[in-house]
Amino acid sequence: MSVPTALAIFIGFCALAWASLGVDRTLLMSQVRTAYGSRDLRTDGGALFGNVNIGEHQYNDCLILFQTIDDRASRMERAISPLRPVPDKQGICADLKELVTSGPGQPPDFYHRYFHAQTTLARMLVPGLGVAGLRDLYKLLISSILVAGIGLALLDIARRRRDVMGVVWLIVFFVFARFFGLESFGQSLGHAPADLLIVCFLLIVSRASSERPISRRFAMVAAASFGALTIEFEFLTGGLPLGLAVVIGTLPLALAPGGKALKTTLDAAISFGIGVVTCMIGRILLLLMVFGTTPLTASFDQLLYRTGIGNSVNNDASSGLGSFVMRVCSGLGSLAAGMIWLVIGMLGLALVSGIWSYQILRKDENDAVRQRAVALVASNVVLLLWIVLFRQHTAEHAWFIDRIFVWALASSGILFALAVESRRFTTKAPFS
Structure with missing residues (x-):
């Protein structure tokens, strides 16, 4: 499949x-x-x-x-x-x-x-739209999807249709609207298509699960399609780790609660990877048939360079842990242009509220609630592993790679909403 x-x-x-x-x-x-x-x-x-x-x-x-x-x-x-x-x-x-x-x-x-x-999209669209027109189109599409996500989440809450999930999706779309750096990157011919895929996936999952939980088949096909599309538009700008984190973090919210939700989420994450690898194999075969082995050798050398393993001169790599952390911190402004202290403050709040929320959720008697909490924490591990594995690339390009931390903010908000709902059932206090 x-x-x-x-x-x-x-x-x-x-x-x-x-x-x-x-x-x-x-x-x-x-x-x-x-x-x-x-x-x-x-x-x-x-x-x-x-x-x-x-x-x-x-x-x-x-x-x-x-x-x-x-x-x-x-x-x-x-x-x-x-x-x-x-x-x-x-x-x-x-x-x-x-x-x-x-x-x-x-x-x-x-x-x-x-x-x-x-490049394919730009080649087809720039002749008719112009450079500014294509940028405006990308911004319009991304903005429309985010507004639709927020509006439909509000409608779910107003109708008291899965109101807790309505609050969850409202948080997600608000966070992506404010802290995904779209004001600076949403018009980029390189970033915008991948950004558009992310918000499209979020809207599809939120809407597909608004009436009833999604099926396992839907989750597999959606994740595989998302993975294949992501690698098609990936420029090592963060689409792969952010996409995988979103799959792991959101699907348990859309699947039917129960013992199989976590397993289905894991299978969907694997499907995302299969979508990526299938396209990579296809591209490798085309390169071999037309260009021979030289491109593959050069790409492997570049992979070693990006991970900091290669022996080539690497002036942009961090010289140690302190330098690496400073480079990553210096790029946090990409989440909200000119508002670095707001981003730092929000990430600090996300860490504190996330830990507090997880401590509540891991003690919940409902197995489905605990599974959702585990998946949300695991989704953030994906982001951390990526920036460490591709440490040279992260250090050199933190000024846009840091945008993947938007999911840290969104997932902490989800955890908080679920924790408040968990306490409501425990204390019988009204949800507010």
């Missing part, structure tokens, strides 16, 4: 990538030139920290747009791996401008890492 679902998604995106190469390249280049003229793209740096107009991660935007335009390879090759420039990190937007005004200034180079579904 999981493999066929993931395989269908992988084949679908391969077909979409092939079809996208038939768009009007002249119009695409014209839209990029227009973006430079209107300052929707800028050549003065790749990262614009705290920028809520065009977004913080301009580097990824310029990279993706470069990939949509550079056609110095066969259609088959570009359908599998787009081309990229190889500048220093402050030069990519200048290289993109050079590409659309006077042509490429350097030899072609394939970007074999990742699946580049973001």
Whole structure:
């Protein structure tokens, strides 16, 4: 069930990538030139920290747009791996401008890492919408889903239909709306598609379980689809760990309470992984058939580098535990631009309230309540394991990787709501 679902998604995106190469390249280049003229793209740096107009991660935007335009390879090759420039990190937007005004200034180079579904979408949508238009579309879609999630949760509470779950989902959507850094990353051509997947999954699970618990089959298919789609859009920006944490933390809330809920959640987490691995195997096979073994060797070396194991010179790696912690802490502002102390305070409250809530829930007589609490705690372990396993990548890119801690805030809120409800049944006090 999981493999066929993931395989269908992988084949679908391969077909979409092939079809996208038939768009009007002249119009695409014209839209990029227009973006430079209107300052929707800028050549003065790749990262614009705290920028809520065009977004913080301009580097990824310029990279993706470069990939949509550079056609110095066969259609088959570009359908599998787009081309990229190889500048220093402050030069990519200048290289993109050079590409659309006077042509490429350097030899072609394939970007074999990742699946580049973001590039496919940009290639298809920028000619009609423009760069600013596509950014606005992403922000509109994400905002609409969050507003829908909040509104429907309020409606559930007002109708007293599973009102506790209504409060739970209200907390989740409010936290993602405020502490997912969407004001700075929700318009990014690289981040927005993955962010959109996260909030879509949350809305689907919350709505599918609003009338009755979801089935095991639904959980498996949803998790496998979510995993496959996540890897298609993953740029090592946190989608994988956050997606897996969300699967583990939310599905027990949507499944029928009982002894099988935790097992089904574990199976769904495995299905998420199967969705990811199936697509990875498919991509590896395509790379081997078209490019040989060189891309795989380079990708393995990069994996060792990102985990801090590689022997290559690594000036961006933390020099010790203290440096690592400082780098992670310095990136917490990504959850709410310009509000670093608010984020730190909220994370502190989340830790305290989460511990208090878990202490209550683990003593609850209801096995289903205890299982939900265990799953929520386990979901946060996923985040911690990821930042430690990919410690070099975390240290270098904490300014956007830290956004995964939005789930720490959301899950602590869920634990608190469940703990208050647990005490209500114990003390017969009204829920408020």
